[in-house]
Amino acid sequence: MRRPEDELRDKRFLLVRDFSGAVWHVPALGLEPGELPPTGAVVDVSARAAAPRQADRTIAEIAGRSGGVYSDDLHAARDPGASAAFRLAHKRRLEALRMRGVVTRRPDGTWDVPADYLERAATLEAVRGGGVSIKVRSWMALEAQVMARAETWLDGPDAAGVSNAAAELMELRAARTAFLREKGFLQPGQTRLSEADRQRLRAGELARVAAIEAAGSDRQSVSAATGASFEGRFERVVDLAQGRMALIGTEKMFALVPWRREMERYRGEALVIEAKGSGIGWTLSAGRTRDLGR
Numbered sequence: 001m002r003r004p005e006d007e008l009r010d011k012r013f014l015l016v017r018d019f020s021g022a023v024w025h026v027p028a029l030g031l032e033p034g035e036l037p038p039t040g041a042v043v044d045v046s047a048r049a050a051a052p053r054q055a056d057r058t059i060a061e062i063a064g065r066s067g068g069v070y071s072d073d074l075h076a077a078r079d080p081g082a083s084a085a086f087r088l089a090h091k092r093r094l095e096a097l098r099m100r101g102v103v104t105r106r107p108d109g110t111w112d113v114p115a116d117y118l119e120r121a122a123t124l125e126a127v128r129g130g131g132v133s134i135k136v137r138s139w140m141a142l143e144a145q146v147m148a149r150a151e152t153w154l155d156g157p158d159a160a161g162v163s164n165a166a167a168e169l170m171e172l173r174a175a176r177t178a179f180l181r182e183k184g185f186l187q188p189g190q191t192r193l194s195e196a197d198r199q200r201l202r203a204g205e206l207a208r209v210a211a212i213e214a215a216g217s218d219r220q221s222v223s224a225a226t227g228a229s230f231e232g233r234f235e236r237v238v239d240l241a242q243g244r245m246a247l248i249g250t251e252k253m254f255a256l257v258p259w260r261r262e263m264e265r266y267r268g269e270a271l272v273i274e275a276k277g278s279g280i281g282w283t284l285s286a287g288r289t290r291d292l293g294r
Helices: 054-065 072-078 084-098 117-128 167-182 195-217 261-266
Strands: 002-006 011-017 023-027 042-047 132-138 229-240 243-249 253-258 270-276 279-283 289-291
Touching: 011 042, 023 132, 054 072, 054 084, 054 117, 072 084, 084 261, 195 229, 195 243, 195 253, 229 253, 253 279
Parallel strands: none
Antiparallel strands: 002 011, 011 023, 042 132, 229 243, 229 270, 243 253, 270 279, 279 289
């Protein structure tokens, strides 16, 4: 579960219940709204060294090229594909840091960014609880995984390797094993899915979700063959047992591709998707490419 902690000071937090039933209040600093896990997702929370956010690095880079000044226009010129919402998140970050004396805002709406900005931003993260790392292990709620015709977190080594697993988790794993046996994915005496069955479950889940989207939007689902490409708008994300997917669509067609956090800045923008030998890649109009290989 996620909650705003202090909107004015750009702070959010997650309520995380561990497998023993204890509830933890975890700062969600550094996670943009589009990156926050949904209620019920499985997450891994661990300590990490304080560091500036990726947004801070972008701000510092732009300011470094502009004599210590950041502005929305400079950001748009540096990254033409960045959406207005993504740039707004950077201005909100600067406003939060302005209230702590790290940066100053000019009357014209531009920002003076000091040379030691990254160092000061990292120090602030440490003070505010930035030493927490949050990794999403499953975007699908734990209880929903039991009867999912898909490859789930419960099927993998992470679930089996949980130390001092609580009775709740053990019961869920046992129920999941019973379901897989009932559906013929596990044979008597078999405790783990074969690679062939894992692939079959992943393909089946993706096909079902694509069919639902096709029926609901009256569009055709497409999957790029190696070397082929597909261009469309990044409409939204779809959370599956196998991971979070980005839905890229046009008026008549759509494709589901593995989501990466770097894509969030371009939500609502047009992307070119291409299948490669190493996975799926996406290209911006300016020619920059990001690898989405899984």
